[in-house]
Amino acid sequence: MENSATIELKEIDQVIQRYNEHRESLLMILQDICDLYNYLPSQVIPLLADRLGVKESLIYSVATFFKSISLEPQGKYIISVCTGTACHVRGADKVMEAIQDKLHIKEGQTTNDLLFTLQGVRCLGCCASGPVLMVNKEIHGGIDRSRAEELLERYRGEER
Numbered sequence: 001m002e003n004s005a006t007i008e009l010k011e012i013d014q015v016i017q018r019y020n021e022h023r024e025s026l027l028m029i030l031q032d033i034c035d036l037y038n039y040l041p042s043q044v045i046p047l048l049a050d051r052l053g054v055k056e057s058l059i060y061s062v063a064t065f066f067k068s069i070s071l072e073p074q075g076k077y078i079i080s081v082c083t084g085t086a087c088h089v090r091g092a093d094k095v096m097e098a099i100q101d102k103l104h105i106k107e108g109q110t111t112n113d114l115l116f117t118l119q120g121v122r123c124l125g126c127c128a129s130g131p132v133l134m135v136n137k138e139i140h141g142g143i144d145r146s147r148a149e150e151l152l153e154r155y156r157g158e159e160r
């Protein structure tokens, strides 16, 4: 399976130009490239290193330090299941299990069609509504197995 994005050098160049090739803007440049492709494709790292005059190892360290930057292809929809204590006691593990079963992936993985990435996160700050999950920036409370499945169908339906 080929999961890597098709890289448009022109788009990468526009991002670099937007920051006047300033190496001090490395983090912003990496974020903008992630916004374009949903992850930081490894093919762009030598190009960035060359254009910004920094070592590739520096780019890798920045990319691995910040959680918002992924070196792996991410799904269009990032599902974050809260595994905090309040959600845990209300059945968050069942929610996680339901999503794993439905999508045939484990926590931390992405579906082959690059639609969904599943991750566990700590408290999302709305414990009274637990179990809670977030899809990109949209929070959903009172989730059980059937609601989780419905939600996945809804997001999948938006792609049809």
Ligand code: FES
Binding pocket: 082, 083, 084, 085, 086, 087, 088, 122, 123, 124, 125, 126, 127, 128, 130, 132
């Ligand atoms: S523990 Fe899940 S929102 Fe707080």
